[in-house]
Amino acid sequence: MDLQIVFLNFPYFVAIILFSMGTLIVLTQPNLVKKVIGINIMETSIFLFFIAVGNAHGGVPPIFDASAPDVFYVNPLPSVLMLTGIVVSFSVTAFALALIVKLYIYYGTISAPNFMKLK
Amino acid sequence: MDVTISKLPFYCVIIPLIASFCMPVLARWKKEFCAPLATLATAAVFVITLVIGYQVMNNGPLAYHVSGWEPPWGIEILVESLSSLMIMLISGVCLVILVYSFVAVKFELERIITGWYYTAFLLCLSGMTGLVISNDIFNMYVLIEITGISACALVVAKGSRMATEAALKYLLLATIGSGFILFGIGFIYMITGHLNISFIAIELAEVKDTYPILIWTTLSFFVVGFGVKAALFPLHLWLPDAHSSAPSPSSALLSSLVVKVYIISFLKILFIAFGLEIFHETFIRHLIIVLAVIAMLSGSFFAFVQIELKRRLAYSTVAQIGYIFLGIGLGTPWGLAAGMLHILVHAFMKTCLFLCAGAIAYQTGRKQVNEFAGMGYKMPITMGAFTIASFSMVGIPLFGGFISKYGLALGSLEAGIPSIILVIILSGLLNATYYFPIIGQAYFSQDEHEAHGEEHGAKKFQKDQLPISMLAPIVVIALGIIYLGIFPGTALNFINQTIAMLL
Numbered sequence: 001m002d003l004q005i006v007f008l009n010f011p012y013f014v015a016i017i018l019f020s021m022g023t024l025i026v027l028t029q030p031n032l033v034k035k036v037i038g039i040n041i042m043e044t045s046i047f048l049f050f051i052a053v054g055n056a057h058g059g060v061p062p063i064f065d066a067s068a069p070d071v072f073y074v075n076p077l078p079s080v081l082m083l084t085g086i087v088v089s090f091s092v093t094a095f096a097l098a099l100i101v102k103l104y105i106y107y108g109t110i111s112a113p114n115f116m117k118l119k
Numbered sequence: 120m121d122v123t124i125s126k127l128p129f130y131c132v133i134i135p136l137i138a139s140f141c142m143p144v145l146a147r148w149k150k151e152f153c154a155p156l157a158t159l160a161t162a163a164v165f166v167i168t169l170v171i172g173y174q175v176m177n178n179g180p181l182a183y184h185v186s187g188w189e190p191p192w193g194i195e196i197l198v199e200s201l202s203s204l205m206i207m208l209i210s211g212v213c214l215v216i217l218v219y220s221f222v223a224v225k226f227e228l229e230r231i232i233t234g235w236y237y238t239a240f241l242l243c244l245s246g247m248t249g250l251v252i253s254n255d256i257f258n259m260y261v262l263i264e265i266t267g268i269s270a271c272a273l274v275v276a277k278g279s280r281m282a283t284e285a286a287l288k289y290l291l292l293a294t295i296g297s298g299f300i301l302f303g304i305g306f307i308y309m310i311t312g313h314l315n316i317s318f319i320a321i322e323l324a325e326v327k328d329t330y331p332i333l334i335w336t337t338l339s340f341f342v343v344g345f346g347v348k349a350a351l352f353p354l355h356l357w358l359p360d361a362h363s364s365a366p367s368p369s370s371a372l373l374s375s376l377v378v379k380v381y382i383i384s385f386l387k388i389l390f391i392a393f394g395l396e397i398f399h400e401t402f403i404r405h406l407i408i409v410l411a412v413i414a415m416l417s418g419s420f421f422a423f424v425q426i427e428l429k430r431r432l433a434y435s436t437v438a439q440i441g442y443i444f445l446g447i448g449l450g451t452p453w454g455l456a457a458g459m460l461h462i463l464v465h466a467f468m469k470t471c472l473f474l475c476a477g478a479i480a481y482q483t484g485r486k487q488v489n490e491f492a493g494m495g496y497k498m499p500i501t502m503g504a505f506t507i508a509s510f511s512m513v514g515i516p517l518f519g520g521f522i523s524k525y526g527l528a529l530g531s532l533e534a535g536i537p538s539i540i541l542v543i544i545l546s547g548l549l550n551a552t553y554y555f556p557i558i559g560q561a562y563f564s565q566d567e568h569e570a571h572g573e574e575h576g577a578k579k580f581q582k583d584q585l586p587i588s589m590l591a592p593i594v595v596i597a598l599g600i601i602y603l604g605i606f607p608g609t610a611l612n613f614i615n616q617t618i619a620m621l622l
Contacts, residue, residue, distance in 0.1 A: 035291055053305060092264070096287065
């Protein structure tokens with residue numbers, strides 16, 4: 001394997017590793033707050049992935065400059081999309097934490113195996 | 120084409136959205152206005168969808184570019200005939216459920232929650248209609264999240280311990296699902312540089328041989344993501360809890376519509392964006408068929424073991440989702456048409472069954488399947504509707520379920536896999552084993568608690584002790600099932616127009 005390709009594309013590898021880690025944490029951690037943190041890691045990895053997709057080596061920020069109209073821009077669209085993604089991730093986190101607080105009032109614990117059984 | 124008409128699909132999304140944000144304010148000021156306003160908004164959407172349906176049937180697909188930006192960059196809303204049928208279904212069933220929930224919400228929820236309940240309900244409606252008509256995959260992702268989060272809110276509205284637990288489970292798994300979908304969208308954007316489905320289709324057809332592994336990866340991400348969302352069998356773990364612990368109008372909405380809209384968007388991505396060549400070249404087709412067959416059999420089997428009525432209905436949904444995915448996996452004109460028709464039929468059947476379950480709990484407080492003795496005499500209209508829906512579930516001719524199962528059988532012959540017919544029949548028989556005992560009890564045995572006072576064998580029909588706003592929706596939906604069973608032509612026309620375009 002050509003090491004230089006790996007090095008140039010390392011954000012993709014980091015994104016995949018973080019995504020797997022996040023998913024694993026959500027599925028295996030017994031602690032509900034840790035599950036929520038896992039979801040956040042997972043979604044952050046997706047944001048990283050999108051922004052890496054939009055990046056171009058040697059590109060400048062996509063702001064129009066009348067004196068230099070032909071410069072090489074970075075693609076701004078994925079970054080803008082990820083703003084929406086961040087808002088979604090934020091609201092999911094808030095909702096999940098609210099539910100966890102409610103469950104804590106019911107059960108007195110935030111450890112999932114005590115009540116989240118398969119039925 | 121007229122400008123006003125091309126804007127109509129946009130109003131389907133925006134009207135419930137605005138109405139939903141009015142709800143919390145209205146609930147503080149005048150609580151009793153919430154339900155009528157929600158119903159009014161939904162009825163308006165329903166009328167608009169009827170107009171759209173008429174337009175699409177006569178003049179072809181409607182396209183609207185949001186705020187005037189042209190497709191490759193702007194968000195495009197595209198309503199072809201299948202989408203128009205589905206938004207009619209969504210708003211119609213939502214309207215029926217809303218009428219039912221006038222009384223049911225007061226009975227099942229705390230008073231302080233009602234305003235928020237309607238907020239979540241309308242948000243869910245807006246998300247679902249938007250998801251079906253959107254032609255932009257990132258927009259689709261946002262609407263998926265709106266639908267998912269508001270669906271969780273509908274589950275947790277009951278506030279009980281079980282409901283909160285189920286909602287958290289649903290939220291966590293649904294977020295994993297949408298994470299997978301978003302990653303898939305990222306891959307697609309990386310390969311093609313487009314977010315509009317029509318443009319992705321053009322681009323992917325050119326570059327698909329350059330990135331074979333990436334396309335495989337993307338497809339598997341989408342299958343997992345939409346599989347979790349739509350509760351395809353091994354990924355269905357959240358569904359039984361969420362659907363059985365929610366208040367009955369929410370269960371009806373979740374089970375009949377929310378899981379289906381994800382299937383529609385999956386269909387769009389699979390058949391329009393990726394296209395038929397990729398569908399046939401990769402093994403995605405075989406994977407979907409195998410999972411669907413497992414879902415059809417094991418969902419029915421799990422349903423058979425449950426003793427709580429709503430849990431039984433929830434597991435039955437897992438099996439029925441299998442039928443729809445089978446239609447997609449077969450990928451032949453009849454198979455696909457029958458799968459889409461099954462979305463329609465199952466939406467009617469499951470709404471009817473869940474509403475009946477709610478009505479029975481409202482009048483008698485019974486929730487277990489072995490407590491139904493003599494129910495047919497106490498609540499003849501409700502049990503009549505329940506019987507119609509169960510017959511349709513089993514696939515008896517004259518009821519809607521028969522048409523879609525017959526179509527699936529024809530589809531499997533077209534696809535050259537006749538052994539699937541055996542599975543369809545077996546699953547139908549399993550359906551019979553868990554619906555018929557309930558009906559048999561209701562009509563042919565007597566309630567032991569009440570038999571003491573009366574003479575032996577004296578069964579008298581009584582009138583259902585239900586308010587008219589609960590009874591009317593049940594009757595309307597039951598009549599809808601029979602209508603689909605006898606005259607499936609109109610719905611099939613809508614479906615076949617789109618399928619002719621896809622295949």
